Amino acid sequence: MTPSLPPLRDQLLHPSGGLVYHLRALRHRHGLWAGFHRVVAGWLNNWQPGRRQLVLVGPNAGHALPAGFLARFDEVVALEPDPLARWWLGRRPDAGRLRFMALDCLAGPEGLARLAAAFPDSAILFSNVLGQIPAPAGNWSELLRRHLEMQPWASYHDVVSTEREPQCMEAMALDGRDDLDATLARFWHGGSLTVSDHETFQLGGQGPFSYVPWQIVPGRWQLVEWTCRA
Known part of the structure; x- marks a missing residue:
């Protein structure tokens, strides 16, 4: 018998969302965030995992999920600790x-x-959560390769955060041969760059990977990566 997952605890203040994030979404989703949301919609529209069930891990209120996305699946299970986000x-x-x-995977x-054992027939989408929560052991790439090798999954997640504005704001697909510095140089040209590393670069270890900068608030940018194993 597979051990049960520990329960999620309700949290209105959480590293991957919470009240501050909701206020930012209300303020910026039609402005600063609109271009980023269009890119995420394209990533998700092109993701065809071949499963009729979906597990959403950390979707928050789904601010970045395009209209109609959930209707693509016969069943959708969301694992989200924020009660306001669940309501929304x-x-x-x-x-x-x-x-x-209320399962904490x-x-x-x-x-x-345990997540894979609980939902063996489902695709799994990590919705901008893995870059916010540190891996409980090793790193997320190692854990994904070890435990979800036989399951279709996808993730978009923060790779780095910085206060310096990028020169390139366009989405870019790369084959995974660049290291982190070379990848950052495609968006930030020359000069010094101080970043907070979210430890999710080339998540899962197999390309291709797609990237886009996201201006989350004035004066703060994230580089977001997309990868999937369909």
Whole structure:
């Protein structure tokens, strides 16, 4: 028998979201965030995992999920600790097949293994969460390779954060041969660059990878990576 996952605890203040994030979304989703959301919509539209069930890990209120995305699946399970985010996500027009479960798959080194065992027929989408929560052991790439090798999954996540404005704001697909410095140089040209490393670069270890800068607030940018294993 597979051990059960520990329960998620309700959290209104959380590294991957919370009240501050909701206020930012209300203020910026039609302005600073609009271009980033269009890129995420393209990534998700091109992701065809071949499963009719989806598990959303850390979706927050789904601010970045394009309209109609949830309706692509026969069943959607969301694992989200923020009660306000759950309320907001459940009010989406495409949320008719959505249900919530209080399972915490990110808290321990065996969490992803238990997630795979609990939902063996589902695709899994990590919705900008892995770059916010540190890996409980090793790193997220190692844990994903160890526990989700046989399961389709996708993730978009912060790679670095910085206060310096990038010169290139266009989305870019890369084959994974660049190291982190070379990847950053494609967006920030010359000069010094001080970053906070989210330890998610080339998540899962197999390309291709896609990138786009995201101006989350005035004076603060993230480089977001997309990768999938369909």
